[in-house]
Amino acid sequence: MKVPALTLLAALALACSARAQEPCFADYKASRDNPLELQYGVAEIRGDCSPREAERELRPRLAADDWQLLEVISTFGEAGLEQRRESAGEYFLRY
Template sequence: MKTLILSLALLLPAAAQAACYADYKAKRDDPLRLHYGVAQINEPCDRGSAERQLRGRLDAAGWQLLNVVSVFDDGGLGERRDSAGDFFLRF
């Protein structure tokens, strides 16, 4: 019983963590196209991790990451939805 309680106690903080998102700017050349987007990021929730994850995702689709604007939790999604348009949670 102690083992079960300890296991549950260790799992609760991980389950309680909020999702992580990053907003970013990317480009595609010839012809030049720019976009602003929002993407969900896996842990750890920091700018360096967001850059690594987004660079791979965007490169695979022919886009080049210019910069990560910010990293945020669920609370910042609503205010960025319209600005990101088609690139809201696309990558």
């Protein structure tokens, strides 16, 4: 039995869009001055699940509270979320 190309294409598109809907998170380091404060946090990323996209989204979110993004450490899915909760403390999903 042959599967029509259009059906195969539709199935592939659905599979790709389902993957794009998976939650994405980033852990990061930030700082602010006067007095000097450092922050480790975890944030949800709404766009592409990449460090570059995480940086693009986090800079303005953090800047709104006078934080400067120092580094996006990594991006990850839900599987890595709980292991970072304690370390992020009050900055867990705050931004």
